[in-house]
Amino acid sequence: MNQEVDKLIGEDGELETVVRAAQMIALTDATVLILGESGTGKELLAREIHRKSRRSNEPFVVINCAALPETLAETELFGHRKGAFTGAETHRQGRIQSAHNGTLFLDEIGELPLNIQGKFLRFLENGECQPLGKNTIEKIDTRIIAATNRDLAEEVQAGRFRQDLYYRLNIVPLTLPPLRERRSDIRLLIHYFTQHFMLKYQLHTPIYSRAVLQRLENYAWSGNVRELRNLCERFVLLHAGQVIETNHLPVELQIAQPTTYTHYTTEFILPDKGLNLGELEINLIRQALTKTYGNLSQAARLLGLSRDTLLYRVKKHEITF
Ligand SMILES: Nc1ncnc2c1ncn2[C@@H]1O[C@H](COP(=O)(O)OP(=O)(O)OP(=O)(O)O)[C@@H](O)[C@H]1O
Ligand SMILES: [Mg+2]
Numbered sequence: 001m002n003q004e005v006d007k008l009i010g011e012d013g014e015l016e017t018v019v020r021a022a023q024m025i026a027l028t029d030a031t032v033l034i035l036g037e038s039g040t041g042k043e044l045l046a047r048e049i050h051r052k053s054r055r056s057n058e059p060f061v062v063i064n065c066a067a068l069p070e071t072l073a074e075t076e077l078f079g080h081r082k083g084a085f086t087g088a089e090t091h092r093q094g095r096i097q098s099a100h101n102g103t104l105f106l107d108e109i110g111e112l113p114l115n116i117q118g119k120f121l122r123f124l125e126n127g128e129c130q131p132l133g134k135n136t137i138e139k140i141d142t143r144i145i146a147a148t149n150r151d152l153a154e155e156v157q158a159g160r161f162r163q164d165l166y167y168r169l170n171i172v173p174l175t176l177p178p179l180r181e182r183r184s185d186i187r188l189l190i191h192y193f194t195q196h197f198m199l200k201y202q203l204h205t206p207i208y209s210r211a212v213l214q215r216l217e218n219y220a221w222s223g224n225v226r227e228l229r230n231l232c233e234r235f236v237l238l239h240a241g242q243v244i245e246t247n248h249l250p251v252e253l254q255i256a257q258p259t260t261y262t263h264y265t266t267e268f269i270l271p272d273k274g275l276n277l278g279e280l281e282i283n284l285i286r287q288a289l290t291k292t293y294g295n296l297s298q299a300a301r302l303l304g305l306s307r308d309t310l311l312y313r314v315k316k317h318e319i320t321f
Contacts, residue, residue, distance in 0.1 A: 012182035036176030039226030058102035084133025204241035
């Protein structure tokens with residue numbers, strides 16, 4: 001568990017349907033098109049498909065189409081022979097050739113430069129790859145997985161993406177749902193990533209107050225799981241062993257909907273390793289007293305206790321404030 005996260009976490013029905021479909025087609029060589037907003041796990045799913053395929057011991061080659069400069073895209077993808085153009089001093093293998101027998105993952109396919117789309121389509125149709133300056137053709141056997149957060153049909157309409165290439169890629173489309181449409185997975189993911197980073201950094205787990213959990217569950221998560229994962233990492237690094245309150249949240253989460261406490265049954269996620277309830281009680285009482293500038297009645301209200309009970313516990317734990 002303290003390795004990098006390598007599987008899609010979630011129990012949401014739509015996500016499970018996508019994961020099941022991915023598992024079904026993993027063993028075939030079918031071309032897969034993964035759609036979904038940024039941070040929804042497209043690359044994670046692509047790697048999972050590769051891992052479950054018969055090509056799992058062969059290379060998984062990633063091409064980030066958004067990072068391909070238009071002028072160099074062709075040699076980057078297909079390679080070139082020595083002397084193919086001024087400056088081509090050696091032979092160069094293309095990214096496509098390095099995926100031979102393995103899987104070729106074309107990330108952000110919507111950004112593939114238009115001038116290369118035709119040549120790329122020809123490669124998809126017959127597996128033929130012709131390095132620049134070479135007269136003969138190389139046959140490459142690779143499985144194609146492409147991903148994009150763009151609406152490719154719209155890109156086709158706008159003339160930025162070839163329609164024939166779109167149809168060739170869109171054989172098995174898999175759409176990952178955004179996090180805000182599977183809110184029931186938020187707690188599960190918080191728990192999962194908190195444990196993950198706690199083990200990774202060998203730190204104590206932070207404790208999420210119910211108000212914080214509610215904000216996290218109601219938040220829009222435009223950066224999806226990536227945004228949530230990064231926040232959990234920050235919490236573990238900055239608040240290990242502490243109670244996280246709403247004022248510890250980043251600004252965008254501070255201005256979330258006001259919370260209602262009444263329908264909460266679980267206040268904290270109990271860490272797998274357990275916690276020290278006595279210490280937690282002292283910690284919470286201190287916080288309540290700090291928040292209310294030592295006003296016992298108000299602090300008791302924050303903790304759902306009577307003033308007398310709070311006073312009794314303050315004396316018992318010898319809490320000074
Ligand atoms: N369901 C999930 N379970 C666990 N981790 C996830 C899940 N979805 C995404 N992640 C994590 O979120 C981060 C972003 O995921 P990934 O890179 O696969 O997203 P993406 O859809 O490719 O995003 P982009 O479009 O920005 O490239 C990664 O660290 C990944 O491990
Ligand atoms: Mg990605």
